[in-house]
Amino acid sequence: MKKNTINILFAVALVGLFTGSCKKYLNTDSPSVLTQESIFSSVSNMNSAVIGIYAMLIGDNGYGSRIATLFPQSADDMKTSGDYNANDRRGISTYGATSDNADLKEPFNQLFKGIERANICIKYIPKSDLYANGTDVQKATLQKLLGEALTLRAQFFYEAIRNWGDMPAQFEPSADVPNLYLPRVSTDTLYDVLLEDLRLAAEYVPWRTQSPDQNLRLTKGAVKGLRARIALARGGYSLRGDTHKNERRADYKKYYQIAYDECKDIMAHPEQHSLNPVYENIFKTLHTAARLDDAHELIFEIGAYGSNASTDSKLGYYNGLRHDAKSRFGGGGGGINIIPTYFYEFDSIGDCRRDVTINVFEIDSNSKKWMNPAGTMTDGKFRRSWTTISGPSQNLAINWPILRFADILLMYAEADNEINNGPSADAITAYERVRRRAFVGFESRMGTTPTDKDGFFNAIVQERLLEFGGEGIRKYDLIRWNLLGSRIEETKTKLRDFMNGVGRYASLPLYVYTKPANYNLVSSTEEVKTLDFNGGMPISQALFTPGIGKSDPPSGYTTKNWRTAVNEDYITGNLKGYARYFEAEKKELMPIPNTSTGTNYNMAQNWGY
Structure with a gap:
């Protein structure tokens, strides 16, 4: 078992709390099941409850497979292999998925299971007697757990929003909601709640060096980095449910300022996180217990273990380097x-x-x-x-990277450029730190960094393409910049030029x-x-x-x-064509699974489906 996967080891302890009817989980008195009173009267049990939230990150329907490898395709970098089928992974990759797509339903459900688990902990941890009256150590631990729960809920909501748009605003346990048939509310409203939650969480969760479980659990750098990422999404373009247009709000710079401030604070603590001097070692660290990341560039990664569909990942088996099944390594890769x-x-x-x-x-x-x-x-x-x-x-047992320090540097540079109508010297330095690491030994080939706003923005767009390939980021960057449609068309033009030489x-x-x-x-x-x-x-x-x-x-x-x-x-074939079924201002979002629209009459289907 890898050292950095303890974050989900104890989830099984909460099977009585988190399974079965959402309305009935608090009424279970079986001696084989943990009750509300026993969970939220013990620091150890509350810790296990929060680990139960972490458990919803991983597995085949989380970042162990589908959310990580299927949802981010296709941008201008990668796509899913195989022929088009509206009801499987290839339908997602070509923007031709239907609401019956088999690879959408369970990931959607798992995200909201994670939100439900987080809602329970967020409500009941502060109600615990130990939260108010425990020892200083106990109170600090419980604040940390509350901060983790708030952050995990934000991650689950963010993933749902960036793939499906407006969502029901359920921030309470289902047992406390009089009517579970909630309507969808705007992404702006949801993001504002998440940003405030993360502001509070950052006060509770310690920096990496102050944490008893660094590399295993969320730390302050991860909370702040996620807040910066969500702030840029809030300040960026998105497909609006009311106008059916990709739009950003007039006050978008307010959110760029949040991203700027959070990234600047992380950068001011280089003892917590910095750039790994060897780019390749970031990803090798995800594969083994022997960490090759002394700089702690990996700020937030999702642990995988256990050789099963619930707690492990299929990273490297579904995707990644193709290995013949008869090789000494075993088979896998190529998806x-x-x-x-x-x-x-x-x-x-x-x-x-x-x-x-x-x-x-x-x-x-x-x-x-x-x-x-x-x-x-x-x-x-x-x-x-x-x-x-x-x-x-x-x-x-390969982990999935959610957030790296390189992203902090490039988000900072992007926000600085937008706020100041051009890059400051610090923004240029942040950008060039990432680029210099990539060109180690060949610095003379880096080129000259633009100093005007548009030129620097275009350099950031290109650098993020090169830096984060295969990490599930590119498509969502293009959406928040309102560039997805134009980049798909540009890539098709490049492919024809490639074909024709x-x-x-x-x-x-x-x-x-x-x-x-x-x-x-x-x-x-x-x-x-x-x-x-x-x-x-x-x-x-x-x-x-x-x-x-x-x-x-x-x-x-x-x-x-x-x-x-x-x-x-x-390029354009009905079965093999790259992004064949993309339609601007329709397909930036995926269809809501029909199981969700069918069970909640207020869950309206997305525009274009």
């Missing part, structure tokens, strides 16, 4: 594919993030690596071969020729250097020059489609 043009957004020589974020190779049945065609490159930050788990298991893609090969090479499990930038291309070409030549342009490979090599991997069917 998410890179959009080929994304590979060329990175500097071809200096940016180390490309080879961490994108797998250009896969692992074959002999445990060797060899090139993928351009259309089947995979997301690189999750890799079965980075774990110690082999064999047929689908659960690899024009513009910036004029020198790319139609085909590449490769054969298996030893998989050395070294750093990603070193790993790609030993891929075997014909003539011993390095990747910087093989994927950036025309080559021989023939489908027949040189002797001893196999042909892999490169530009020929993209055709019109890849």
